[in-house]
Amino acid sequence: MINRCKEGDPGAQYELYRLYSRAMFNTALRICGNREEAEDVLQEAFLNAFKHIDSYREDATFGAWLKRIVVNKSITSLRKNQKETLMMEEVAELEEESMSIGDEVTGLSVERVKTALMDLPKGFRSVLSLYLFEGYDHKEISDILGITESTSKSQYKRAKDKLKIILKQEVKYG
Structure with a gap:
């Protein structure tokens, strides 16, 4: 399925999204704490993952690679909102x-x-x-x-x- 994604197959992309979106959303929600923000992070993470799928080297599971992207996007979102964040x-x-x-x-x-x-x-x-x-x-x-x-x-x-x-x-x- 990853190889099909690397070839730009939308069906394979949809299948990966279907398999991983719920878990990745939960990760983003735990970090962001806001449903709308987590949804935005999720979409950005998948777009980024599909855009850079060629950099996936299979030395880790796809889920672990994607989770790193989600965590990084969540952290970036937190930083953007840090002025509003109560430390x-x-x-x-x-x-x-x-x-x-x-x-x-x-x-x-x-x-x-x-x-x-x-x-x-x-x-x-x-x-x-x-x-x-x-x-x-x-x-x-x-x-x-x-x-x-x-x-x-x-x-x-x-x-x-x-x-x-x-x-x-x-x-x-x-």
């Missing part, structure tokens, strides 16, 4: 509720956890997604987002704490 230093006044380690949040659906993730401020969500879901380390995140490594670490910790608070409230009031 952790600006959100320090958020209430700092503590939750003991033994306090477990249970009975939540995957959908509720996804929704809670989207309820996080963009800066929190970006660092958490890049670290947990995309596998970047704090040094890489600091380079990607243009923040210090210690800021990445503190944003990650605060994002986890805030997510716990949101989920704890859901269990309490849901």
Whole structure:
């Protein structure tokens, strides 16, 4: 199918899009946190992938190669919107509720956890997604987002704490 795409076969392109679009959309959504932005990123990523399909060397799976494009496009989108993004230093006044380690949040659906993730401020969500879901380390995140490594670490910790608070409230009031 990749060879057919390299030859410009629209049917093969459609088939690859059909196979990978849902997973790639979810990746973009986790990073961008906005459905419209994630849809734009997805379209740009596929256009870019098909335009540069000749650079795909098959030393990794097509999905891994495409995911790298999606992550890069998502990060570019984040950078474009960075002026609007609330970074952790600006959100320090958020209430700092503590939750003991033994306090477990249970009975939540995957959908509720996804929704809670989207309820996080963009800066929190970006660092958490890049670290947990995309596998970047704090040094890489600091380079990607243009923040210090210690800021990445503190944003990650605060994002986890805030997510716990949101989920704890859901269990309490849901």
